[in-house]
Amino acid sequence: MIDAVLPVTGRYSARQFYREARRLEFAARLRLESLETVLASDPEAAWLLVTSVALQAADLALFLERRPLPDDLETARENLQRRNTSKLGEAALRLVSLAGRKGEADPAASAGEAVLAARLFLKQARRAIPALLREKPFRTIDRWLVPLEDNTALAAFILALAAGVAVSFWPVIFPQTNFEKRLDDFRGIKRLLERYRHDNGGYPVTNEFIGLYANGHTASPAWIPGLVPSYTRALPRDPRQDDDPAHQYLYNSDGKDYKLIAHNVEDCEAVKKTRPQLIDPVRDCRAYGIWSSGARGW
Numbered sequence: 001m002i003d004a005v006l007p008v009t010g011r012y013s014a015r016q017f018y019r020e021a022r023r024l025e026f027a028a029r030l031r032l033e034s035l036e037t038v039l040a041s042d043p044e045a046a047w048l049l050v051t052s053v054a055l056q057a058a059d060l061a062l063f064l065e066r067r068p069l070p071d072d073l074e075t076a077r078e079n080l081q082r083r084n085t086s087k088l089g090e091a092a093l094r095l096v097s098l099a100g101r102k103g104e105a106d107p108a109a110s111a112g113e114a115v116l117a118a119r120l121f122l123k124q125a126r127r128a129i130p131a132l133l134r135e136k137p138f139r140t141i142d143r144w145l146v147p148l149e150d151n152t153a154l155a156a157f158i159l160a161l162a163a164g165v166a167v168s169f170w171p172v173i174f175p176q177t178n179f180e181k182r183l184d185d186f187r188g189i190k191r192l193l194e195r196y197r198h199d200n201g202g203y204p205v206t207n208e209f210i211g212l213y214a215n216g217h218t219a220s221p222a223w224i225p226g227l228v229p230s231y232t233r234a235l236p237r238d239p240r241q242d243d244d245p246a247h248q249y250l251y252n253s254d255g256k257d258y259k260l261i262a263h264n265v266e267d268c269e270a271v272k273k274t275r276p277q278l279i280d281p282v283r284d285c286r287a288y289g290i291w292s293s294g295a296r297g298w
Contacts, residue, residue, distance in 0.1 A: 020063065024060040024063055025122070028053070028121070046111035054114070058079070060125060062080065064128060072195075077093065077097065080096060092121055095118055179270075189235070193224075193227075196226060204253060209250040209252040223249075240266070246264045259291035260290050263283075265286075
């Protein structure tokens with residue numbers, strides 16, 4: 001279901017497409033930095049972050065090829081293997097293949113190998129994404145850069161300075177909307193749930209809707225049982241960061257099916273117009289989210 005509601009690359013203007021590609025690259029770089037940090041302090045635990053890095057790399061490679069974004073490693077591998085000829089796609093496929101091994105031989109060594117593969121991928125990304133500048137409306141920028149070709153050192157300095165400023169201020173210049181943040185969170189949680197189901201034969205069972213708060217009282221930051229710390233260090237909160245129990249992410253599962261929603265959202269009417277398939281059929285415009293087929297009516 002997630003693929004159906006995430007942005008479709010064919011609907012992007014050239015400017016929007018370039019901006020989204022840069023955002024995905026930035027996200028991949030942040031995940032790699034997290035992996036490197038954990039690898040330095042706790043090599044055994046670092047392997048838990050490899051899947052996140054690999055899926056982010058697959059997102060970027062497939063986005064640039066105008067193909068659907070995957071929900072899991074298997075889908076990522078299949079999509080990357082299909083009609084893939086780009087160096088960026090090959091680098092992403094190698095990283096996804098490494099993640100698929102699950103560090104069976106030596107988790108620490110495998111995580112280190114994944115770091116090297118991720119660095120190679122980002123190196124390829126730095127070459128692939130600037131090609132988008134040749135599309136409208138970036139030709140003006142191209143013409144501005146042409147005089148710099150005669151002064152390689154000056155060009156390198158200016159581009160490095162611009163890149164540093166962009167990385168520092170990216171979240172300020174291009175802040176995520178609450179809706180975009182929720183989609184990212186839903187997608188990340190879905191991946192964790194699928195990994196849990198693969199390992200345990202079913203989704204984490206609650207038999208009622210639970211969130212950060214339960215019955216008006218603080219429940220737990222690990223509000224989906226079984227995911228923290230085995231599958232992630234922490235679960236996300238609704239971007240409003242509100243202490244109101246009615247303004248949280250809520251999860252329910254009987255083990256076979258699950259439902260994950262953002263409750264009493266402020267942007268439901270807008271989402272109903274642009275992404276109606278996300279609207280909770282039971283609560284209408286009080287909630288939207290994702291669910292398996294058997295949980296649609298919960």
